[in-house]
Amino acid sequence: MKHDFPLKLNAVQPLRFLSDDQLREIHSCSLEILQNVGSEVQHEGALEMLRKAGCKVVKKRAYVPANLVEWALKQAPSTVILYDRDGNPVMDISGRNAYFGTGSDCPYLYDWDTGGQHEFTTQDMINGAKICDAMPNIDFLMCLGLMYEYPVTSYEHQFAAMLRNSTKPMVVTAANRESIKNIAEMMAVIRGGMDEAINKPLIILYDEPISPLNHYYESIDKLIYCAENSLPTNYAPAVMMGGTGPMTLSGALCQCLAESLLGLVVHQLANPGAPFIFGGCVTDMDLKCMQPSYASPTSNVAYVVEQEIGRELYHLPTWGMGGATSSKCPDAHALSEATQEAYLSGLTGSNMNHDVGFMNFGRTYSFELLVMMNEVIGQLRQVFKGVDMSPEQLAMDVIKSVGPMGNYLSETHTFNHMKEMWQPDLYDRRDYDKWHDNGATTMEERAAAKVKDIIANYQPKPLTDEQEKGIQAILDAADAKAKEKK
Amino acid sequence: MSKITDLNKIVENGDFENVEAAVQSCLDDGIEPMDVLNEGLVEPINQLGEKFANGDIFVPELLIASRAMKQGAAMLKPLIVSEDNPSMGKAVFCTVEGDMHDIGKNLVVMLLESAGFEVEDLGMDISPEAVVEAVQNDESIKIIGMSAMLTTTMYAMQETIEALTEAGLRDRVKIMVGGAPVHEDFANMIGADGFSTNAPTAVDLAEKLIAQ
Numbered sequence: 273m274k275h276d277f278p279l280k281l282n283a284v285q286p287l288r289f290l291s292d293d294q295l296r297e298i299h300s301c302s303l304e305i306l307q308n309v310g311s312e313v314q315h316e317g318a319l320e321m322l323r324k325a326g327c328k329v330v331k332k333r334a335y336v337p338a339n340l341v342e343w344a345l346k347q348a349p350s351t352v353i354l355y356d357r358d359g360n361p362v363m364d365i366s367g368r369n370a371y372f373g374t375g376s377d378c379p380y381l382y383d384w385d386t387g388g389q390h391e392f393t394t395q396d397m398i399n400g401a402k403i404c405d406a407m408p409n410i411d412f413l414m415c416l417g418l419m420y421e422y423p424v425t426s427y428e429h430q431f432a433a434m435l436r437n438s439t440k441p442m443v444v445t446a447a448n449r450e451s452i453k454n455i456a457e458m459m460a461v462i463r464g465g466m467d468e469a470i471n472k473p474l475i476i477l478y479d480e481p482i483s484p485l486n487h488y489y490e491s492i493d494k495l496i497y498c499a500e501n502s503l504p505t506n507y508a509p510a511v512m513m514g515g516t517g518p519m520t521l522s523g524a525l526c527q528c529l530a531e532s533l534l535g536l537v538v539h540q541l542a543n544p545g546a547p548f549i550f551g552g553c554v555t556d557m558d559l560k561c562m563q564p565s566y567a568s569p570t571s572n573v574a575y576v577v578e579q580e581i582g583r584e585l586y587h588l589p590t591w592g593m594g595g596a597t598s599s600k601c602p603d604a605h606a607l608s609e610a611t612q613e614a615y616l617s618g619l620t621g622s623n624m625n626h627d628v629g630f631m632n633f634g635r636t637y638s639f640e641l642l643v644m645m646n647e648v649i650g651q652l653r654q655v656f657k658g659v660d661m662s663p664e665q666l667a668m669d670v671i672k673s674v675g676p677m678g679n680y681l682s683e684t685h686t687f688n689h690m691k692e693m694w695q696p697d698l699y700d701r702r703d704y705d706k707w708h709d710n711g712a713t714t715m716e717e718r719a720a721a722k723v724k725d726i727i728a729n730y731q732p733k734p735l736t737d738e739q740e741k742g743i744q745a746i747l748d749a750a751d752a753k754a755k756e757k758k
Numbered sequence: 759m760s761k762i763t764d765l766n767k768i769v770e771n772g773d774f775e776n777v778e779a780a781v782q783s784c785l786d787d788g789i790e791p792m793d794v795l796n797e798g799l800v801e802p803i804n805q806l807g808e809k810f811a812n813g814d815i816f817v818p819e820l821l822i823a824s825r826a827m828k829q830g831a832a833m834l835k836p837l838i839v840s841e842d843n844p845s846m847g848k849a850v851f852c853t854v855e856g857d858m859h860d861i862g863k864n865l866v867v868m869l870l871e872s873a874g875f876e877v878e879d880l881g882m883d884i885s886p887e888a889v890v891e892a893v894q895n896d897e898s899i900k901i902i903g904m905s906a907m908l909t910t911t912m913y914a915m916q917e918t919i920e921a922l923t924e925a926g927l928r929d930r931v932k933i934m935v936g937g938a939p940v941h942e943d944f945a946n947m948i949g950a951d952g953f954s955t956n957a958p959t960a961v962d963l964a965e966k967l968i969a970q
Contacts, residue, residue, distance in 0.1 A: 380941075423913050424910060515861050560810075
């Protein structure tokens with residue numbers, strides 16, 4: 273398939289950690305878990321579907337046979353195309369296209385001016401969406417932080433804030449069926465109808481079970497809603513090794529896979545062929561401080577292996593990690609961990625790499641880390657382009673023409689290709705005196721200045737009046753209903 | 759006291775296969791049951807607790823040692839009169855209604871038990887009525903701990919506190935709350951007595967609340 277939009281293709285040779293046989297062994301263990309250990313499914317409708325499809329069901333425990341899993345794997349499509357707010361195709365979630373986006377629902381925002389953190393506010397959400405929109409290497413948005421102002425309808429308001437301030441695709445979170453339905457209706461407002469919203473998806477739902485092997489009502493209900501309406505969704509287990517999963521990496525992967533696959537089976541039973549993004553997050557819990565470590569070496573290997581299984585074995589679009597840290601501030605620790613995560617995800621060709629800008633185990637968001645990671649991802653993308661071996665790039669003509677002892681500075685060939693080199697925005701490559709005379713700033717300080725500049729001056733493309741009216745009407749109705757319930 | 763030193767080691771190593779024999783051996787030597795409990799079993803847990811607070815050991819080391827300690831303590835229970843009971847106090851814990859996330863709550867429960875609290879774990883998705891009932895049925899409960907993982911479920915903590923107030927039980931207990939979206943202002947707003955961001959500080963908080 274030829275696209276009329278640029279792919280974020282990883283052109284270098286695939287990074288492989290495991291052989292096909294090893295991937296199959298993990299898959300095989302996860303099938304054994306599904307069939308013999310079982311999964312707790314707290315949703316009557318889903319249990320009924322599973323029972324009818326040949327699963328043994330005892331109370332809420334479902335035992336899924338291997339053949340049903342293999343059937344589901346064959347149903348789900350290998351590609352999901354996402355479209356921006358204006359309806360242009362911008363992301364091909366398949367193969368080894370590596371996209372990067374933020375994370376969702378942090379309780380706090382890092383506060384550069386005080387060095388502390390404050391509770392995430394509605395204004396922070398608006399600012400964050402603007403920054404994402406302005407960052408060329410941030411491909412999709414998640415809602416960054418929580419909006420405490422709206423206890424019942426926060427997810428709807430988060431989505432509206434993103435829609436109003438960015439044209440990029442989004443991954444949304446939702447409380448339940450009603451809230452994802454409200455969000456889908458907002459998407460229909462943007463597209464001018466639900467059919468068009470389904471044909472040209474702007475969003476993916478972020479959905480997750482509770483490890484170990486517990487699939488609670490709301491998560492399954494949202495999964496089924498998305499399947500029934502052909503809206504793309506993921507189903508991303510968060511296995512914390514030593515806490516909610518085994519302490520060992522391959523074991524944690526087996527469990528994570530079993531959780532993902534249970535979601536896939538229910539999803540495909542609800543509507544065979546509905547779009548599903550595969551993959552979760554396996555991270556070791558630091559058993560001294562009892563926090564999930566997010567970007568530990570073990571987690572990074574786990575993400576790579578999951579992508580390999582998703583892409584090579586299952587031929588599904590994949591969900592991954594792309595720039596989180598356990599640091600409490602946007603410092604060297606933060607950028608080191610976030611960069612390692614993004615580098616491995618990009619190199620392996622994981623598709624939807626989220627959590628860029630997450631600090632403090634997903635409790636504190638940092639705009640400064642987001643802006644620094646935009647720079648890093650740009651740099652990495654140059655790496656992932658690989659090597660162009662065309663005659664023009666092999667440059668034999670100009671080598672012959674310059675010959676020994678010359679230089680290339682004034683050659684047309686140099687002029688024609690100089691802009692292909694990656695150019696930094698936040699890194700300062702100037703000589704010492706120029707850097708010193710310009711304030712001798714650190715990368716973090718330049719990132720903070722950039723954040724302030726975007727918040728003060730960046731103007732995102734507004735919604736049309738009609739879209740704005742439609743969105744506001746849905747928010748008002750949802751808020752009124754929430755008030756009524758109270 | 760070398761028998762006590764042996765028992766300390768066994769508890770420290772979480773050697774629950776040999777703990778009962780070591781306790782018996784202390785008793786056979788004529789050491790008072792209360793001393794076996796305090797010096798033999800509880801003391802190493804206190805030391806491990808301190809090491810854990812300093813980040814020197816992993817939490818499973820503390821939990822497995824506690825498991826050995828409890829096994830030994832169960833043997834001593836019939837031998838110790840109740841007024842000497844060293845329990846820090848009784849707490850009841852739950853993940854609130856509508857929420858099925860319980861790893862954080864479970865961890866707090868395990869650490870509190872290691873610190874000497876008696877904890878009744880009601881489980882997850884627990885209604886305000888169930889909490890009220892638990893408190894009504896047990897006068898020794900001094901602390902209620904509630905956890906929520908979602909912004910949409912954390913208001914169930916408020917409803918639970920309101921239900922306790924209506925039932926006239928609010929003043930009888932201290933209430934502590936926690937969970938990913940919970941913060942101090944929220945805890946104050948709903949009228950909780952304390953809030954903690956993680957399990958180790960939850961133990962400190964419980965100790966502080968019980969001392970009040």
